[in-house]
Amino acid sequence: MYALSRLALATGKREWNALAAQLARAALPRFFVTRPSGSETLVWKLAPDLGSVLVHSKGHLDDLDGLVMCRTVREVARRLGGGGEQDLEALAARYRRIVDNEPPKTPSGDPLDLGMGLWICHLDRDALWSRRLATQGLRLARARFLAACAAPLTEASRRRRLAFREFGACLGIKCYGAEEESLVAGVEEVLGVWEGKLTTVDNDEDDLRPINLVMYAAALIPGAFRDGYVPFPEPKINE
Structure with a gap:
């Protein structure tokens, strides 16, 4: 839809x-x-x-x-x-x-759920449920997600962490907290951890490569995921 x-x-x-x-x-x-x-x-x-x-x-x-x-x-x-x-x-x-x-929703500890919640909230910021969920989600993002996921990847942590779920959290945080420099900087730090590490993967990760790359792109440039999306103007054709 x-x-x-x-x-x-x-x-x-x-x-x-x-x-x-x-x-x-x-x-x-x-x-x-x-x-x-x-x-x-x-x-x-x-x-x-x-x-x-x-x-x-x-x-x-x-x-x-x-x-x-x-x-x-x-x-x-x-x-x-x-x-x-x-x-x-x-x-x-x-x-x-x-x-x-x-009962009012509260964010879970899952990064993808955190990102989905904040993304939904930013599409209806004034609703009471949205303000409550977003307040808790941003607190969780600052206190746990951004700090934990900015840690450098190791061989062991790479097998434990699911890139697309972290990118989902990054997308939601970026959409809701677009005006907060500290949040945006934290998201960019997490994305930087994965930069250059998504195109060459182990065979066990091959099935996740498409969703990892798509979610990475969306987290880098949210574009139409953002509320108030305005499409790019039509390109001018040189005569």
Whole structure:
């Protein structure tokens, strides 16, 4: 949904965002289930045909992710046209009820979860849940993540650390804390640790090379991952 919505902004073609809205209407309602108490919650994974539940638990940030994505696609629909705003607002309301009825989210010690949380928060900075989660996430980033992951790589630590998860944290920190020089400097230090070490890897790491490189690029230049993304102007063609 997010990729299609950003593609719509980059190209100015509202049909891409319409596809994001179509995906939301077709798939997202299937992930809602009703508890015996009558309240709704989410399941994590469904079969490819969306006909059965594969994992009944809910991902840590699934409700916040769904809430923010629905609102993001809705806002692009309002900007570019194409319709679907009411359906997206109704879906966002369902996610919001889950958020309001459950204890406030706190960041886990996982770098990818930390980054995902901060990235979601920066797309809706004014919400109470966002301010709470971001405050704790930034505290965790300063106190633990940036200091620990700026340590030089050794053979042993390289086998223990997963590059793409660290880059996910870097991306989230960079998006939320773009105005804080100390945070940005800390992220650049972590990225520098991995510089030049992602193209030549052991055979055991070959399967992770694509995601490592993609996440590294995104953490270096967040681009369309940032709120308020404005596409580059069209290049001028010399006559």
